[in-house]
Amino acid sequence: MSKLWIIAFNVFKKNVKSVPFWMNIFLPIIIGVGSYAFASFKMNNTNQETVRIAIISEDHDFQNECLKQSNRNLEFELAKDEKKAQNLLAERKIDGYLTVISKEIHLYNSEILSQATQEVLQNTVNAVQVQVNAKKLNISPTELAKLNKIPKFLQTQIYFDEQGKLTNKKNDSGIRQVVNIVFLVLTMMFTFTYGPIIAQEIANEKGTRIMEMILSSVQAKTHFYGKILGMLMLIIVNFLVYLAMFVAFITMKVDQDMLKGIDFSEIFGGLFIWTIPFIILTIFLYMFLSAFLGSLISRLEDVPKAVQPLVFLGMLGFYPTIFLQDDPTNIILRVSSFIPFFSGFVIPSQIANGVATLPQILGSLVILIGTSIGLLIFSARLYKTNVLLYGDGGLIKSLKQSWKNSRKEL
Numbered sequence: 001m002s003k004l005w006i007i008a009f010n011v012f013k014k015n016v017k018s019v020p021f022w023m024n025i026f027l028p029i030i031i032g033v034g035s036y037a038f039a040s041f042k043m044n045n046t047n048q049e050t051v052r053i054a055i056i057s058e059d060h061d062f063q064n065e066c067l068k069q070s071n072r073n074l075e076f077e078l079a080k081d082e083k084k085a086q087n088l089l090a091e092r093k094i095d096g097y098l099t100v101i102s103k104e105i106h107l108y109n110s111e112i113l114s115q116a117t118q119e120v121l122q123n124t125v126n127a128v129q130v131q132v133n134a135k136k137l138n139i140s141p142t143e144l145a146k147l148n149k150i151p152k153f154l155q156t157q158i159y160f161d162e163q164g165k166l167t168n169k170k171n172d173s174g175i176r177q178v179v180n181i182v183f184l185v186l187t188m189m190f191t192f193t194y195g196p197i198i199a200q201e202i203a204n205e206k207g208t209r210i211m212e213m214i215l216s217s218v219q220a221k222t223h224f225y226g227k228i229l230g231m232l233m234l235i236i237v238n239f240l241v242y243l244a245m246f247v248a249f250i251t252m253k254v255d256q257d258m259l260k261g262i263d264f265s266e267i268f269g270g271l272f273i274w275t276i277p278f279i280i281l282t283i284f285l286y287m288f289l290s291a292f293l294g295s296l297i298s299r300l301e302d303v304p305k306a307v308q309p310l311v312f313l314g315m316l317g318f319y320p321t322i323f324l325q326d327d328p329t330n331i332i333l334r335v336s337s338f339i340p341f342f343s344g345f346v347i348p349s350q351i352a353n354g355v356a357t358l359p360q361i362l363g364s365l366v367i368l369i370g371t372s373i374g375l376l377i378f379s380a381r382l383y384k385t386n387v388l389l390y391g392d393g394g395l396i397k398s399l400k401q402s403w404k405n406s407r408k409e410l
Helices: 003-016 019-048 060-068 082-090 115-136 141-148 173-207 211-215 220-252 270-294 300-306 308-323 331-336 340-352 358-387 395-409
Strands: 051-057 074-078 096-101 104-108 156-160 166-170
Touching: 003 173, 003 220, 019 173, 019 220, 051 060, 051 082, 051 115, 060 074, 060 115, 074 115, 082 096, 082 104, 104 115, 115 141, 173 220, 173 270, 173 300, 173 308, 173 340, 211 220, 220 270, 220 358, 270 300, 270 308, 270 340, 270 358, 300 308, 308 331, 308 340, 331 340, 340 358
Parallel strands: 051 074, 051 096
Antiparallel strands: 096 104, 156 166
16 A cells, blocks of 8 residues: 555544544434424424414404404404403413504514514405405405416526527526535535544644654655545535435435425526536635645644634635625625635536636646645645644744745755
């Protein structure tokens, strides 16, 4: 086995046996499952609760129609006046009361009602008012149904193949945007997880002052590439775990309503498949930068400071993409799509929104590939000088000294 693979497997085995590595993998899943379970539990409990609302109105038709709308979730009752309703509210016999004066309907409640309850109440009261008005105007229920009938709105994306033949496909932009947000979060998570790990891996050996012994038996570039390769193996394990859980989720059909009508072959068809290489290359690029920054520091406790540029770059790429996703043609996103440290966030979002063109994608991808390879070669070139350079002058001073020493060797 070559020295490269020995170093790679050593990095892999050391981290894969550690508890923090598996915590980094499963903690997001536990948080996600816990949040989903809490939301489902809260929704079910909310649906089981009966909200009692008193009606104060001089319009008897309105009162009667409201009483007819009572069900297990929303129950109406009549109140003689507002003082009586306030007494019932104080005794917690009702959750709120409605006053109907002229064209104004006012809700009073002591405790905050959920947003879902407020929407149901508002829709119910609006429907009742429409029925009352229709009755006063002698509009029959059949005629009212025709007036309230809203045409079904459908949207179909039109595609043309290479021969110019028209083909129709379902609009998957909505689900693609959801998938894109999931990919953005995963990219940030992988970047902020494995960036500090590889920086710590390099800084740990440098801090123990054994790099002179290591580099006496193996070339600096081989040692650097071995660290990178070992980290890539850890990322693959993480990805396979998530993939296995996703397949299990689909196979078990945990939530059939969520997955109903979703065709993943259609979602990842067309230009959306280009999202994958951008995500992979972005993770690689940030990992190469983390390894380079880790080789510049002399103490393990300086790792958080060393990876701060990594965090800032990631945030500059992530947050504008999220905040401006409703304006995908914004000039900021257009320019950022060709900046390597940002394009991995911007291009997938523009593809999901259907505004990215193939020349734009290919141009941005070439720049991203070139930058990744260039950063990897540059980092490996300065690695020997970096790991043998000790001092507390900060990243900028260490970088200048490393570059100066590297040029002397050449």
